[in-house]
Amino acid sequence: MYNAVVNVTLKKSVLDPQGQTVLHALESLGFKDAKKVRVGKYFEVAIDAKDHKSAEDRIKAMCDQLLINPVIEEYTYDLKEAR
């Protein structure tokens, strides 16, 4: 069993109004030292796979087919074997 952690963000070239809103909220709470905020999604997926390579193939396929909108989003993932 493998645990995959996927972080999804909007591409750098895509405006992030949610991030802007959070930044303004932080500023109005007095956090003037917050300079940039981007907001995204986070997925934890447990994958039943026999080895690291096949787990990696599966999480990539899941991202491409369901979790991610490749037009406006990009993602990073981290894969660890669960004991």
Next chain:
Amino acid sequence: MYNAVVNVTLKKSVLDPQGQTVLHALESLGFKDAKKVRVGKYFEVAIDAKDHKSAEDRIKAMCDQLLINPVIEEYTYDLKEAR
């Protein structure tokens, strides 16, 4: 300048209907090897701080005061110095 990456998830004891929905969607796409999904939020925050310790204090304060609902959510963060 420091870059903080914050991953927010629902506490383990809190039901995650969004994660359940994603899991069912994965299953109906043929990903029978996906066994558990939890969905959360992801923040990237650039913080203007003089050292690691003060950046850490600030990101914790931001999480506690705005980004996180401590009743149902928990978070992890990772802090790196930007060049």
